[in-house]
Amino acid sequence: MNHFWRLLWKETRELLRPRYLLPILMIPIIFLALGQGMGGIDDAASGQPTIGIINEDGGEYGELVNDTLSRNASVVYYAESGDPASAIETVSERGGDALLVIPEGFTERIRDRTAGSVGVHSVVRSLSLSGITSSAQIDGQIQRAGTVLTLNVTGTTPAMLDPIRPAYTTYIEERTVETSPGALSGSFATQFIFIPVVIMFVIIFSGQMVINSMGAEKENKTLETLLTMPVKRSTIVAAKLIGSASIGLLGAALYTISIYYYQSSFTDGGASAALSLGIWDYAIVGVSLFLSLVGVLAFALVLGVFADDRQGAQMLLFPISILAIVPMFATMFTDVARLSLPIRAVLLAIPFTHPAIAPKRLLLNDTMMVFGGIVYQAIFAAAMIWLAIRVFNSDRLVTGSSGQLGRLLSRLQS
Amino acid sequence: MGVRAVQVADLRKRYGDVQALRGVSFDVEPGEIYGLVGPNGAGKTTTLRTLSTLLTVGDGDVDVFGADVRSQPNEVRKRIRYLPEDAGAYDNLTGRQYLEFIADFYGDDPDALVERGIEIADLGERIDSKTSEYSKGMTRKLLLASTIMTEPDLAILDEPTSGLDVENARTIRDIVKEFPGTNRSVLLSSHNMLEVEFLCDRIGLLNEGEIVAEGAPADLIAEYGVENLEEVFLEAVV
Numbered sequence: 001m002n003h004f005w006r007l008l009w010k011e012t013r014e015l016l017r018p019r020y021l022l023p024i025l026m027i028p029i030i031f032l033a034l035g036q037g038m039g040g041i042d043d044a045a046s047g048q049p050t051i052g053i054i055n056e057d058g059g060e061y062g063e064l065v066n067d068t069l070s071r072n073a074s075v076v077y078y079a080e081s082g083d084p085a086s087a088i089e090t091v092s093e094r095g096g097d098a099l100l101v102i103p104e105g106f107t108e109r110i111r112d113r114t115a116g117s118v119g120v121h122s123v124v125r126s127l128s129l130s131g132i133t134s135s136a137q138i139d140g141q142i143q144r145a146g147t148v149l150t151l152n153v154t155g156t157t158p159a160m161l162d163p164i165r166p167a168y169t170t171y172i173e174e175r176t177v178e179t180s181p182g183a184l185s186g187s188f189a190t191q192f193i194f195i196p197v198v199i200m201f202v203i204i205f206s207g208q209m210v211i212n213s214m215g216a217e218k219e220n221k222t223l224e225t226l227l228t229m230p231v232k233r234s235t236i237v238a239a240k241l242i243g244s245a246s247i248g249l250l251g252a253a254l255y256t257i258s259i260y261y262y263q264s265s266f267t268d269g270g271a272s273a274a275l276s277l278g279i280w281d282y283a284i285v286g287v288s289l290f291l292s293l294v295g296v297l298a299f300a301l302v303l304g305v306f307a308d309d310r311q312g313a314q315m316l317l318f319p320i321s322i323l324a325i326v327p328m329f330a331t332m333f334t335d336v337a338r339l340s341l342p343i344r345a346v347l348l349a350i351p352f353t354h355p356a357i358a359p360k361r362l363l364l365n366d367t368m369m370v371f372g373g374i375v376y377q378a379i380f381a382a383a384m385i386w387l388a389i390r391v392f393n394s395d396r397l398v399t400g401s402s403g404q405l406g407r408l409l410s411r412l413q414s
Numbered sequence: 415m416g417v418r419a420v421q422v423a424d425l426r427k428r429y430g431d432v433q434a435l436r437g438v439s440f441d442v443e444p445g446e447i448y449g450l451v452g453p454n455g456a457g458k459t460t461t462l463r464t465l466s467t468l469l470t471v472g473d474g475d476v477d478v479f480g481a482d483v484r485s486q487p488n489e490v491r492k493r494i495r496y497l498p499e500d501a502g503a504y505d506n507l508t509g510r511q512y513l514e515f516i517a518d519f520y521g522d523d524p525d526a527l528v529e530r531g532i533e534i535a536d537l538g539e540r541i542d543s544k545t546s547e548y549s550k551g552m553t554r555k556l557l558l559a560s561t562i563m564t565e566p567d568l569a570i571l572d573e574p575t576s577g578l579d580v581e582n583a584r585t586i587r588d589i590v591k592e593f594p595g596t597n598r599s600v601l602l603s604s605h606n607m608l609e610v611e612f613l614c615d616r617i618g619l620l621n622e623g624e625i626v627a628e629g630a631p632a633d634l635i636a637e638y639g640v641e642n643l644e645e646v647f648l649e650a651v652v
Contacts, residue, residue, distance in 0.1 A: 006518050010504070017506055221502035225557075228466045228496040229519050232488060398468045399429065 003231045004239055011243025014216055015209050024205065024251040028258035049137035052077030052091035052099040054084065059107025064152060065118065068145040069100060088121045098122045098138045110153060118142060173364045196328040196356040199289060201255045203324040203352050206248025206293055207300035208317050213240050214304025215313025224398060233392040237385075241297045248293075281362040284370060288355035291377035295351050296320060298384030305391050327353035335360065337369065348373070351380040417480040419444050419568050419599035420465060425474035427460055427623075434460045435472065436623035442568070447590070447600040449610040451643075452620035453651060458603035459499065461620070462572050465601065466496040479567055495566040499573040499603075501557050505546035509537055509556050512545055513563065520564040531563035534589060551582035558586055562593050569593060571602040575609060587613060607643040617643075621651045 015021075051073045055066045058080070069075070076094035077087060088099045101119035109116040120138060150161065168180040177184060217223040226236065277285070300320055307313035330336060330347050336357045339347065347353045354373030361369045391397060420442035427435040435457045442448040450458045463469040464476060467487040475482070481489035503512045513531040517524035532541050535556045545553060554574075562569055574590060575583035591613055594600055604610050610617055611631045619627040619634075627634060627650040631643050638646045 003519060006515070010515060014504065014506060220505055221498070221500055222504055224463075224466075224468055224496065224498040225501055227468055228491055228494065229516075230488065230491045231519065393470075395429075395469050398463060 004235050007231065007236060007239030008243050011213055011239055012246060015213060015243060015247045020209070020212055020247070024254065028254040031255075031258035048072065048074055049098065049141060050074045050076055050091075050094075050096040051138065051141075052079075052087060052094075052096050054079050054082055054087060054099065054101045056081055056104045057102045057106040058104070061107040061110045061116070061149060061153070062102045064149060065102055065106070065145045068148045069141055072141050072144060084119065084121050088123060092123045096123070098135075100138070100142070110149065173366075175364060193332060195285070195359050196331040198252060198255075199292065199352060199355050200324045200328040202248060202252040202289065202293055203296045204317070204321055205251035205255075206245050207296050207320040207324075208314075209248045209251075210240060210244035210297050210300040211304040211307060211313040211316050211320075213244055214301065215307040215309055215311075218307055218313075219309040227392075227397065234389055237301065237388055237392055240301060241294075241388075244300075245293060245297055248297075277359060277362060281359070284362060284374070285355060285358045288358045288370070288374055288377060291374065291381050292352050292355050295377060295381035295384050296324075298381065298388045301388045302384065302391055305397055323350050324352050326350060327356045331356040331360070337361070337366065348376075351377050416444065418442065418477070419446065419479060420448070420601060421475070421477040422461070422465070423475040425461065425464065425471065425476055427457075427464065427469065427472035434623055435464075437474070438620070438623065438625055439474075440618045440625055440628060442599050442601055444567075444597045444599055445594050446615045447594055447602070447613050449614035449617040450601070450603040450620050451605075451607070451610050451617050451647060452603075454605075455622075456620040457623040458620055459572055462496070462570050462601065462603055465490075466494060466570050467491055468496070493567040494570055495561040495564055495568075496570045497557055497561045497572060497574060499576055503545040503548075503553060503556060503560075505544065508544055509535065509541040509548070509552075512556065513541075513560055516560045517563065527563050531559040534563055535559035536585070551578050554578055554582065554586060558589060562589065565598065567598055569598070569600045569602075571600060573603055573605065575604070575606065583609070607647060611643045619647060619650045626650045 051069065053066055053069060053075055055062050055078070057063075074096075076096045077091045077099070079087060084099055084101055091097075091099045099119075099121040101121065103117060103119065106116040106118075120142070122135060122138065124135075147158075147161065150156070151158065166180070168178065168183070170177045170179060170181050170184055172184070214223075217226065227233070300317075303316045303319070304313060307316055327347060327350055330339075330353070336344055336347055336353065354370075354377055358370045358373065361367070418441050420440070422441070423439050425435050425438040426433070438457065438461055440448070450461060452458050460469065464471055465478060465483065467483055467490050471484045477483065478490045479493045481493065483490050503509075504515070507515065510528065510532065513528045513535070514524065517527035517531065521527055535541060535558075537552055537555065540548070540552065545556065548556065554577075558571075558574060561571070569590075571590065575586050578586065587609060590600060590602070600613075602613065604613075614631060616628065616630050617634070618625045627637075627646065629637065634646045635642060638649045640646055640649060
């Protein structure tokens with residue numbers, strides 16, 4: 001094993017310790033559990049309800065409603081008369097959630113072209129999201145029975161129940177899309193809301209890992225020994241950057257998967273592809289994200305030089321977190337290209353804004369801003385690596401003496 | 415005459431407004447134990463860190479076995495091992511794993527180095543305990559073992575027995591005393607005059623960034639006409 005791999009092994013082993021790993025694992029586990037819960041509720045809501053029916057009507061339309069309900073629900077109790085209060089107890093004992101009462105005179109009211117009422121007696125077993133989903137199921141079945149009734153009474157066709165089909169054309173900057181603004185928004189949200197979130201996680205986790213690595217060296221008082229070993233400083237820097245990036249990307253991947261799973265529990269997962277990126281677009285976003293990662297790691301390594309210990313290292317993460325969170329929110333809730341010049345300039349000056357806005361700009365064929373951003377990120381990353389190697393070759397790593405910046409960062413940790 | 419282990423000529427170093435070293439000059443011969451002695455803030459650690467390539471050279475020339483610290487730091491690092499005063503070990507590793515990690519960077523037979531390190535550290539079964547569970551004395555013995563198990567040409571030891579009890583300090587002094595060979599040297603710093611007198615072939619008295627006296631302990635005692643090194647120190651420094 002050469003020196004680089006030995007150092008990389010050491011970094012990875014250090015950063016895979018429970019003290020660093022558990023906080024990373026906790027939030028994905030919470031999101032997965034939430035997603036599991038929401039998925040269970042959705043499954044229950046889309047399932048067949050278990051009901052009881054009292055049909056006091058005896059007419060043809062009462063029977064039609066009874067037939068429709070019976071075909072689409074599991075009927076555990078049926079009677080043509082009786083007290084609903086006692087009948088619901090029987091339904092509940094048989095695992096049912098609701099008793100539907102079709103009252104006497106229902107058919108006459110429909111014949112008179114007035115609305116007929118159906119009594120719905122429900123049992124809520126627990127006051128929770130999953131406990132009250134049966135209400136939506138029952139409402140769905142009643143609506144379906146009403147549609148069957150309308151078709152039967154009026155003799156119309158299903159198309160005539162919803163006779164106007166709007167054909168949408170939406171114009172967005174230079175593009176024309178054959179879908180409604182609402183569907184476009186939904187499509188965009190489901191496809192691209194993740195990208196800024198993922199970028200934020202990648203930046204924060206990777207930054208956290210490299211700062212932790214430096215904080216641990218300082219706290220263990222191992223840095224001086226490491227720096228006097230027969231290894232080039234650039235090799236030490238590279239091992240720290242790559243080791244931290246590996247764990248940071250692992251953390252970001254776990255977060256992304258868990259949040260995707262959580263969000264997909266609310267949707268059918270098959271988002272409309274009214275707007276979508278091609279493989280090259282994703283490759284460009286990937287390049288932008290990679291440059292962000294390199295830049296943040298080197299930046300964090302420079303900050304980590306000023307960490308007194310692990311606790312101090314956490315505080316030094318603060319500026320990186322701000323630089324990661326601001327572009328995320330700006331991209332999620334606004335279009336950077338439409339902001340006022342000063343605000344846009346501030347956002348574009350943050351290197352981590354560029355991968356976050358890249359998908360939107362690529363969708364709108366605004367490649368100028370994307371490639372300009374990539375050039376800017378490359379310059380930022382190169383400058384940060386240069387600075388990191390320079391700091392590693394300077395006295396600052398050992399003495400901590402660093403003028404105004406060092407004093408500012410020391411105050412941040414105190 | 416062969417290449418000197420250490421050659422420091424007019425070394426100067428400034429931290430902001432503070433002139434830490436004001437023209438330090440000394441040599442260390444192969445096979446020699448050389449001690450830098452001086453009060454707190456005299457510049458001992460700065461000198462050792464400069465030789466270890468941790469700090470940049472302000473002004474002057476610093477060579478280790480003929481390699482210039484400024485222009486050939488990687489060559490210097492191949493010849494030295496440095497034990498900082500307040501060093502620690504990676505607390506997620508056992509003593510053995512720590513020795514293995516260090517040994518992997520030196521030589522073709524790291525296993526042999528680790529065995530030597532275990533023998534020098536003499537921690538018994540505790541060599542397989544996490545270093546986070548070690549006492550200060552145990553950690554110091556482990557670190558000293560990791561420093562000299564690789565048989566560096568120059569071992570640079572900053573306050574090797576600082577903060578240790580009598581027994582542990584004695585053990586470490588014995589290890590250091592036995593270390594030098596024909597081509598192996600030791601450069602150490604210490605506050606402890608008895609330790610310096612016991613260990614060092616020659617010493618340099620450092621005060622306010624300058625060597626104010628230099629020589630073999632016995633010669634210095636004779637030169638100043640005093641009883642021991644402590645009195646030499648007080649005569650030279652105060």
